[in-house]
Each structure stands twice: as structure tokens, then as C-alpha cells.
Amino acid sequence: MNLYQKIVEQQTELICRFKPDGTLTYVNKAYCDYFNKRREDLVGHSFMPLIPAEDQPILNASLASITPENPVTVVQHRVILDDGSTRWQEWTDTFLYDDDGNFIEGQAVGRDITGRRAIEDELWQANNTLNSFFDVTPMMMLIVDFDDNVLRINDHFNEVLGYSDVNVDDFVLAAITKPEDLPLIREVWDNLRTVSTSYSLEFSLIAKDGTLKETEWRFASDLQERKVFCVGRDVTIRNQRLRQKRIHDAQFRQIVNTIPDAIVYAKPDRTISLVNEGFTNLFGYDPKEVYGETTQFMYADPERYYQTGKREFSGNAKKRYAPSTIEFRRKNGETFSGETIGVSVVDEAGETIGLLGISRDITARIQMETELHELNRSLELRVEQRTEEIQTLVHKITHDFRAPIRAVNNYLTFLEEDCADSLDAQALGYMAAIQENANYMGRLVQDLLTYSKVRHTRDYTFAPIDLNALVRNVVLRTDANELGRVEVPETLPNVHGNAQLIEQALVNLIDNATKYVSSGKTPEITITIEETATHWGICVSDKGIGIPEQHLGKIFGMFERLHAQNEYDGTGIGLTIVHSVAEVHGGHVDVTSTVGAGSTFKFYIKKDLITHEQSN
Amino acid sequence: MNNQIEVLLVEDNPDDILFMKRAWRKCNIPNPLRIVRNGEECLNLLNSAAEQTPGLILMDIDMPVMNGLDCLRQIRTNHVFEHLPVIMFSGQQISDAVDLSYRIGCNSFIEKPDTFDDLQHTVRLIHSYWQRNRLPLA
CATH class of the missing domain: 3.30.450.20 (PAS domain)
Incomplete structure (x- = not known):
């Protein structure tokens, strides 16, 4: 092994040489170790089986791209290891050519790039995710x-x-x-x-x-x-919504602040979270001074704070809008009466989320009411005094009128007794006229006195009355039975009332029924009783001359007369008295009539009259 | 009425005095009718030692100087005259006046009649009643 070879052997990079057909002619130790094969198992064999089938075309294409002018190529592909796992490798292939340009041998240096590829994949994936975000x-x-x-x-x-x-x-x-x-x-x-x-x-x-x-x-x-x-x-x-809400809020705030009443909104623990300008005006506190405080300081009497809490704002309190009057205290210590409405504000689930109190100072109103009350009392007193004065006057007039009437009557008698012989027919005629007028004036004064009594007596005593006895007594007292016929029902009810007044009313009605008949006709009078839920109606019907419809409305008025004095005698006070009697008994009068056929007068008295006492 | 006793009319109205005198005459009442014009004159007469005390007083209510009710009250509070029979004879119909008169102590209250016939009738009644009536010795 020469030095060059030694260096190659010790490279950590994989190194190999191969023939054009892929048959390996040399592999270094790193190569053997990488694939976990012996060198003799690799040299003499093609490297193609080490490469997955799908990556082989990539490698082939890469190798094919090599030319004598451009003899180097870099390619990435996978390899299959002994244990079946797949790894990525990057190879730099260099081809050696002879002088004729024929490919002699390839030499390649490679390294494992599985780790780098994984990072690249991840980066790519991440980028992809970011892109997705970007799009969606x-x-x-x-x-x-x-x-x-x-x-x-x-x-x-x-x-x-x-x-x-x-x-x-x-x-x-x-x-x-x-x-x-x-x-x-x-x-x-x-x-x-x-x-x-x-x-x-x-x-x-x-x-x-x-x-x-x-x-x-x-x-x-x-x-x-x-x-x-x-x-x-x-x-x-x-x-837009925010602006609308701001406008809405501003409007709401404006409304709340424009209301002169004090408006206080508190949390369920009764600490204040909102007040309006009306509150500041009424109580004298700046909103900042009261936010977060309980409403206790508003009450003149601290006990009332707890009572109000129990009554108005307790958990089970229903929505209440009836105002109550509470004594409050201003910042300067003054107290005042406040008419107050307290409401629990609830959410959709019915939970109390706040307490709303609206108060207004009614001191002035109470004072006005008191003044009005006093004014009324003084007016009533004055009316009473005036009434008494009038009554006194009526009595005085009545008394003073009776004396001259009596005198006129008596002197007429003396004239007749003492001087009849020296009076001629004309003088006697005048005397008769004087007598008639004096009589009329006497009746007028008498009726006025009766009316004044009925009208101005203050305390009538109401007692049980046996109408049977009363009516029969009245019929006897009048001359109705002598001049005509009076029918009275077998039994009449017991009523409650003032016997004297009812008698007076009945006398007047029976007198009228006797009086207003066509000349020569006999009066026929029927007395009946009508019962309603609340009243007894005492009815007097006649078959007299009747009353034209247009006059029915005014016949109960004072001094209303429908006939000349020489035709039918009357003072025009009788029915007014009947009317007053009915009023004293909590009732009213009614009349129906047909001209030529007769009239029915009714006066009603209340059933459940108790002893009637006017306040003084 | 006993022939001896005198009847005293206390009345200010000259007409009423005239009517009473005429009725007295017409009815042939034998008792003398003495007349004073008001309550004060009445009391003066009663207090005067020279005057005979009347056996019956007919007293109007409404009079000047001293009215009938005040005069009656004086009579009833004077132990010398308290027993004197007094008939209130008045034009006043007011029930208050009637009540008050009896409360003070009148013996009778008679309303002045409206006609002369009635007046004569009333005078006869008074006469015949008091004729039969026994009075304490004056």
C-alpha cells in the first residue's frame, strides 16, 4: 500500500472506483464499514443493487450527463443498508477518459447526508405550513x-x-x-x-x-x-359599531344626566359604580367621592339603609316600582325627603347584577301639600262659617218676616170684624187679594225655613225606620185621602234614615200629587217601593197633569215653578227639599212623566247608612 | 186663672201687644193684662216693692235691651221669683230656642199663632189651663 492509498483508506468519506458498467474496482475502508460488508464482497460487483430501484434512473441520468469537457457531476440518492434501512448520500463523480475520449474508469467520493436531508425536509414542511397560513x-x-x-x-x-x-x-x-x-x-x-x-x-x-x-x-x-x-x-x-355605541352611550349619558332626579347604580354589594349629575346636584357629592362607597352615607338614618336593603334589594325581592319616601342626607349634613324607586337589575339568567335607585327631593312638594291641606282646612272652615252665617240670616229673615205677615193677617181680620159695614165690594176684593198674598208669603217663608234646615243641618241621626208606619202617618197628615185616593202597599220595608226628613219629602211629594191634577179630577196616588243593590227607592205616582219633557230637568231646582200662582199654588221649594233629603241619605231623585197621564217621582236612600257625622 | 192674679206680657212689638190686648178682650179674660216692653222692665217690675207680683208671665224672646231668655234666666236664679210660671210666647221657631228655654226653666213654650183666630184660641187655652192649674202661693 503506497502513501496515497493509505491516505484514501483513512478518509472518513466513502471512496470508490468503478468501471463503466458499474462494477466496483476499489472501495476504501469507510465504504466497507458504511455498508457493513467485506471488501471482497464489494469489489468485482456492481454498486447498482445497493441503490433503490426508483433512485437508479437519477444516478444514471447524472452519470450520463458527464462528458470529457465536463467530467464531474454531483448527485444525491438513497442506498439500502444491510439492515434494510435507507439513507441519503451525496456523491461527486469524476470520470477518467483516455486520449480518444473513451471512458476508462469512474472515481467517486461520497458522504452520508441523511441528517441534512431530514433538516431540509423539515424546513420545507415548515415553509409549506407558513404558506398555508398565509393563504387561509x-x-x-x-x-x-x-x-x-x-x-x-x-x-x-x-x-x-x-x-x-x-x-x-x-x-x-x-x-x-x-x-x-x-x-x-x-x-x-x-x-x-x-x-x-x-x-x-x-x-x-x-x-x-x-x-x-x-x-x-x-x-x-x-x-x-x-x-x-x-x-x-x-x-x-x-x-362603525364602536362609533354607534359611542353615540348611543353619549345619548344615554345625556339623558341620564338631564334627568333632575338622582340616579345611583350600585353593585349587588351596594357599592356605587355610577351616579348622574342629578345625584351631584341633589346630594352635593362629586362622583369621584362616592364611587366604590356603599350607599349608606346617603341615608339620614343608618338603620333605614339596612331596612331598605332587606326590603328593596334582598335577593328574592321582586321588581318593584312603587316609590317609597326615604329621609336622605346631603354632603352638607342637611336632610331631605326623597321619593325613591329601587329596582334590582337582573341579567338574562335572573341573577341580580346591580341595584338601581332613583330619588327625587319632595320636600317642596310635601310642604306644598301641607300648605294646600291647611288652605283647604281654612277654606272649609270659612265655608262652615259662611254657611252658619247664612243659616242664621235665613232664620232671622224667617222670624222677622213672620211678624209682619202675622200683622197683615190680623189687621185684615180686624178690618173685616170692625169695618165690614163701611167697606164696599171693591175694597173687600182688594182685601181678599192682600190676604192671598200674605198667605203665599207665609208659605214661602215656611218652606224656606224647612229647606234651610234640611240643607244646613250638620249631623243627622240615622235610625231604623218602619216605613209602614211612616207612610201611613204621612198620608193621614196630608189631605190627600180626603181629596182623593192613596194606595199604599200592604207591607213596606224597614229602612235606615232620618224619619223627620223622609216624612218631609213624602209630604211634599204627596202634596204635589194632590195639587197638580186637572180641575174636577180626583187625585189618584200610588206609593211603591223599588229596591236596587244599594238603594231603596220610594216612589210616588199620580195620574195628574204631568210635566212636559223639556221641564223635567229643572223641576228640582230652587224656585222653579211651571204654573201661574192662580192656576196651581206652590212656592217652588218643595221638590228642592225632596232633592236635598235624598242627597242627605246618599241617594238621588228621579222623575218620569207623561203630559195628561201623570208623573212618578222617586227618591232613593242608601241602604247601608251609618250614623252620618261630618267632620268639623 | 184666678180672678185676682195679674198676667204680665213682656213684648216689644206694638202690633203683637195690640193683638194680645184685643184677643184678651174678645175672649173676655177677666184677669188684668199688664204690659212691659223688655226683660229689664220685667225685672224692674218684679223687684219693685210697690208693684203687685204677676201670677203668670207671657214672655217674648226677641226683644231689645234684655231679651226673653236672659230675663227668664234672671227670674230662675232669683230665689224670690224662681217659682213664677213663665210661658215663652215667641215667633222663633228655632228648636235651639225651645230647648234653651226649657233648660233655663220656662213652664211652657208657645209659638205665636199666624192668624187672629188661632191667637184667640190660644189665649182661651192658656186661660182655661191656668184656671185649673194650682200655683204655689206667691
Whole structure:
């Protein structure tokens, strides 16, 4: 073995020589070791069986490419080892030619590149994955070099902006950027080219259809690669929503602050998280002073804070909107009455997430109510005083009127008794007229007095009344039975009321029924009882002259008379008294009538009258 | 009424005085009818030693100087006259006046009649009632 051979033997690289047909003529030790074969098993045999069938054409093609002018080739292929495993090798083949250019022998140096290939595969795989991301991501991606050349644009970028077939070579980001945003981008860009760093920024891009797309980006630079990596997304809709929400929030805040009531929103632990301007105005605290505090400081009485908590805001409290009045305390220590609505704010699951309290100062209102109440009382008092004065006046008038009426009557009598002989027919006629007027005035005064009593008596005593006795008594008292016929039902109910008043009303009705009949006709009167759920109706029907419909509405009015004095006698007060009696008994009056056929008057008295006491 | 006793009418209204005098005459009442114009005159008369004490007083209510109720009250609080029979004879229909009169101690309350016939009737009734009535000795 010569020195040259020795060196070859000791190479870690695989070395071999071979004939044009592939038959090995030499292998070094590394070669033998690599394949785990003895040299005599290799030399004299072709190396082709060591190579997988699918890689043999690659090797053949490589060998075939060798020419005397270009006698070296590098090829990578796999080999199959003894244990059946496959490994990658890289060979540099050099061919030796004779002077005629005939291939004599090949010499090859090889090494195992299985490890390198694996790394390369992995890199390739990783690159592939990155590419996939690049294509499927819902983000816009750009890679731009430091000379502003766009190196890559992903599909999503084009989808967002509508540039279906961007030619990367011609594309310049600045060309589709909203002009106003360019200075920002340039500034960022300059920084990115100086330091490896990243920026977040928002700017608008012009889509192919001319619309502006608001976009949000992250730019990152790599100084070594001299590239900027850009990842962005379309935030047009998000920004629109944000703007709408801001407008909505502003409106809401405006509304909440415009309300003069104090609005306090607290967490379930009753610590304040929001108050409005109304709160500041009413309580005197700045919002910053109260955020995070419990609402206890608002209450004039701390105990009330706990009570309110239990009642209004306890876990099982239902939504309540009925306001309650709470005494509150302002920052300056003043207390005031606040009308307050407390509501638990619940989420969709029904869990209490907050407590809302709305309060308003009703001190002024309470004061006004008190004043109004006092005013009412003083007015009532004045009305009472006036009523009493009027009543006194009526009595006074009645008394004072009776004396002259009595005098007129008496002097007329004396005239007749003492001077009848010296009076002629005309004088006697005048005397009769004077007498008639004096009588009428007497009745008028009497009726007025009765009316005044009914109207102004304050405390009537209501007691059980046997209507049977009362009605029969009244019929006896009037001259109805002598002038005509009165029908009274067999049995009448026991009612509750003031006997004197009911008697008076009945007397007036029966008197009317007796009075208003066509001359020459006999009065026919029927008394009946009508029962409703709440009232007894006492009805007096007659077959008299009747009342024209247009007058029915006013006959219960004071001094309303439908007939001349000489035709039918009456003061125009009788029905007014009936009306008042019904009112005193919590009832009303009613009349139905047909001209020429008769009328029915009804006055109703309440069934469940208790002793009636007006407050003084 | 006993023939000896005098009836005192306390009345300010000249018409009513005239009516009462006429009724007294028409009804032939034998007892003298004495007239004073108000409560004060009535008390003066009662207090006067020279005057005969009346056996019956007819007292109007509404009078000047001293009204009938005040006068009645004075009579009833004076142990000399407290037993004197007093008939309130009034145009006042007010039930309060009736109640008050009896509470103070009138013996009767009669409403002034509206007609002269009724007045005569009333005078006869008063006369015949008091004629039969036994009175304590004055």
C-alpha cells in the first residue's frame, strides 16, 4: 500500500472506483464499514443493487450527463443498508477518459447526508405550513422589502379590497392608502427601517370600488432580512359599531344626566359604580367621592339603609316600582325627603347584577301639600262659617218676616170684624187679594225655613225606620185621602234614615200629587217601593197633569215653578227639599212623566247608612 | 186663672201687644193684662216693692235691651221669683230656642199663632189651663 492509498483508506468519506458498467474496482475502508460488508464482497460487483430501484434512473441520468469537457457531476440518492434501512448520500463523480475520449474508469467520493436531508425536509414542511397560513388566514398579510417593493400579498388582502389580481411587481401600498394617512405610515416605516421592531397602527385603504376600508395593522421589521411583515384586518364594521355605541352611550349619558332626579347604580354589594349629575346636584357629592362607597352615607338614618336593603334589594325581592319616601342626607349634613324607586337589575339568567335607585327631593312638594291641606282646612272652615252665617240670616229673615205677615193677617181680620159695614165690594176684593198674598208669603217663608234646615243641618241621626208606619202617618197628615185616593202597599220595608226628613219629602211629594191634577179630577196616588243593590227607592205616582219633557230637568231646582200662582199654588221649594233629603241619605231623585197621564217621582236612600257625622 | 192674679206680657212689638190686648178682650179674660216692653222692665217690675207680683208671665224672646231668655234666666236664679210660671210666647221657631228655654226653666213654650183666630184660641187655652192649674202661693 503506497502513501496515497493509505491516505484514501483513512478518509472518513466513502471512496470508490468503478468501471463503466458499474462494477466496483476499489472501495476504501469507510465504504466497507458504511455498508457493513467485506471488501471482497464489494469489489468485482456492481454498486447498482445497493441503490433503490426508483433512485437508479437519477444516478444514471447524472452519470450520463458527464462528458470529457465536463467530467464531474454531483448527485444525491438513497442506498439500502444491510439492515434494510435507507439513507441519503451525496456523491461527486469524476470520470477518467483516455486520449480518444473513451471512458476508462469512474472515481467517486461520497458522504452520508441523511441528517441534512431530514433538516431540509423539515424546513420545507415548515415553509409549506407558513404558506398555508398565509393563504387561509382571515388576516391581510403583506411582506414588503426596505425598498418598498411588495414581495408577497395574501388572498385575503385582495378579498377585502377587491383587487382580484394584483400584480405584486407593480403594487405599491402607498397608492391605495388614504392620502391623509400617508404621513403616519411613512413615519412608522422610517422607524421600522432603523430598528427591528413592531408597530400597531390604523389607517384607511381605498378599495377597488372606491370605498374606504378602515384597517388595523401590525407592522414588524427584520433588519437582517430587510423586510417588513404586515398583518392587518378590516375594522370598518367594528369601527362603525364602536362609533354607534359611542353615540348611543353619549345619548344615554345625556339623558341620564338631564334627568333632575338622582340616579345611583350600585353593585349587588351596594357599592356605587355610577351616579348622574342629578345625584351631584341633589346630594352635593362629586362622583369621584362616592364611587366604590356603599350607599349608606346617603341615608339620614343608618338603620333605614339596612331596612331598605332587606326590603328593596334582598335577593328574592321582586321588581318593584312603587316609590317609597326615604329621609336622605346631603354632603352638607342637611336632610331631605326623597321619593325613591329601587329596582334590582337582573341579567338574562335572573341573577341580580346591580341595584338601581332613583330619588327625587319632595320636600317642596310635601310642604306644598301641607300648605294646600291647611288652605283647604281654612277654606272649609270659612265655608262652615259662611254657611252658619247664612243659616242664621235665613232664620232671622224667617222670624222677622213672620211678624209682619202675622200683622197683615190680623189687621185684615180686624178690618173685616170692625169695618165690614163701611167697606164696599171693591175694597173687600182688594182685601181678599192682600190676604192671598200674605198667605203665599207665609208659605214661602215656611218652606224656606224647612229647606234651610234640611240643607244646613250638620249631623243627622240615622235610625231604623218602619216605613209602614211612616207612610201611613204621612198620608193621614196630608189631605190627600180626603181629596182623593192613596194606595199604599200592604207591607213596606224597614229602612235606615232620618224619619223627620223622609216624612218631609213624602209630604211634599204627596202634596204635589194632590195639587197638580186637572180641575174636577180626583187625585189618584200610588206609593211603591223599588229596591236596587244599594238603594231603596220610594216612589210616588199620580195620574195628574204631568210635566212636559223639556221641564223635567229643572223641576228640582230652587224656585222653579211651571204654573201661574192662580192656576196651581206652590212656592217652588218643595221638590228642592225632596232633592236635598235624598242627597242627605246618599241617594238621588228621579222623575218620569207623561203630559195628561201623570208623573212618578222617586227618591232613593242608601241602604247601608251609618250614623252620618261630618267632620268639623 | 184666678180672678185676682195679674198676667204680665213682656213684648216689644206694638202690633203683637195690640193683638194680645184685643184677643184678651174678645175672649173676655177677666184677669188684668199688664204690659212691659223688655226683660229689664220685667225685672224692674218684679223687684219693685210697690208693684203687685204677676201670677203668670207671657214672655217674648226677641226683644231689645234684655231679651226673653236672659230675663227668664234672671227670674230662675232669683230665689224670690224662681217659682213664677213663665210661658215663652215667641215667633222663633228655632228648636235651639225651645230647648234653651226649657233648660233655663220656662213652664211652657208657645209659638205665636199666624192668624187672629188661632191667637184667640190660644189665649182661651192658656186661660182655661191656668184656671185649673194650682200655683204655689206667691
